[in-house]
Amino acid sequence: MNNSLIIALDFPDKRTVVDFLKPFEEEKLFVKVGMELFYAEGPGIVQYLKEQGHEVFLDLKLHDIPNTVQSAMKSLARLGADMVNVHAAGGREMMEAALEGLEIGTAAGSSRPLCIAVTQLTSTSKAQMKSDQLISVPLQESVLHYAKRAQQSGLDGVVCSAQEVSLIRSGLGAGFLTVTPGIRPSGNQEGDQKRVATPRFAKEAGGSAIVVGRPVTRSAAPLESYYTIKNEWEGVLQ
Numbered sequence: 001m002n003n004s005l006i007i008a009l010d011f012p013d014k015r016t017v018v019d020f021l022k023p024f025e026e027e028k029l030f031v032k033v034g035m036e037l038f039y040a041e042g043p044g045i046v047q048y049l050k051e052q053g054h055e056v057f058l059d060l061k062l063h064d065i066p067n068t069v070q071s072a073m074k075s076l077a078r079l080g081a082d083m084v085n086v087h088a089a090g091g092r093e094m095m096e097a098a099l100e101g102l103e104i105g106t107a108a109g110s111s112r113p114l115c116i117a118v119t120q121l122t123s124t125s126k127a128q129m130k131s132d133q134l135i136s137v138p139l140q141e142s143v144l145h146y147a148k149r150a151q152q153s154g155l156d157g158v159v160c161s162a163q164e165v166s167l168i169r170s171g172l173g174a175g176f177l178t179v180t181p182g183i184r185p186s187g188n189q190e191g192d193q194k195r196v197a198t199p200r201f202a203k204e205a206g207g208s209a210i211v212v213g214r215p216v217t218r219s220a221a222p223l224e225s226y227y228t229i230k231n232e233w234e235g236v237l238q
């Protein structure tokens with residue numbers, strides 16, 4: 001998990017995924033299946049990607065009452081994903097229920113998928129957090145608070161922006177995962193992302209993994225873009 005570059009397969013169907021992955025034939029990737037792809041293709045897409053030898057982050061961001069989340073996680077545990085997530089805003093009881101569901105649902109002899117919590121979405125700015133959620137503390141404080149609740153609930157880590165990684169690292173220790181979307185190599189459009197960072201910034205901050213979608217999936221040369229980002233993330237470029 002540590003040092004992973006996770007590609008967000010934000011595509012409408014399996015056919016598009018298969019086409020996109022063709023140039024990556026030689027690579028065993030860490031990919032993310034989000035709502036768009038999962039809702040279109042169902043559990044079979046996770047199984048397919050695992051059969052191709054890829055690691056899979058199943059990003060469905062569960063956020064519901066504890067009982068519902070526990071039951072849903074029991075089902076998700078059987079799909080073979082390596083990592084799943086919830087919204088920390090669902091609260092400690094919900095996060096504990098998520099973990100219990102995963103533990104119950106994981107087959108004997110298999111390992112439980114990692115479970116991480118989304119803190120504040122990387123598409124949220126401080127002004128939006130205040131107007132939409134009525135949270136007036138600095139954004140970093142809100143993220144750290146959610147991260148602490150996730151750790152107290154027994155989760156493996158959080159999703160946050162690279163801008164909050166060093167704060168979480170110093171507050172909660174290096175063993176707690178920080179998975180950072182909102183990655184934009186210099187020159188890339190931010191789009192709907194608000195708290196962005198370069199791969200180099202995320203690496204220097206000590207992030208566990210970066211999640212990259214459009215800078216690779218919408219690139220005219222996805223394989224090239226992937227390697228450029230990977231090299232920057234792994235510190236090969238000076």
Ligand SMILES: O=C(O)c1cc(=O)[nH]c(=O)n1[C@@H]1O[C@H](COP(=O)(O)O)[C@@H](O)[C@H]1O
Nearest residue numbers: 008059120121122159181182211212213214
């Ligand atoms: O949980 C996530 O993966 C996630 C959390 C978050 O706070 N921000 C965020 O962008 N993501 C996901 O990370 C990916 C980022 O994609 P790009 O903005 O295209 O690089 C998308 O698939 C988002 O759903």
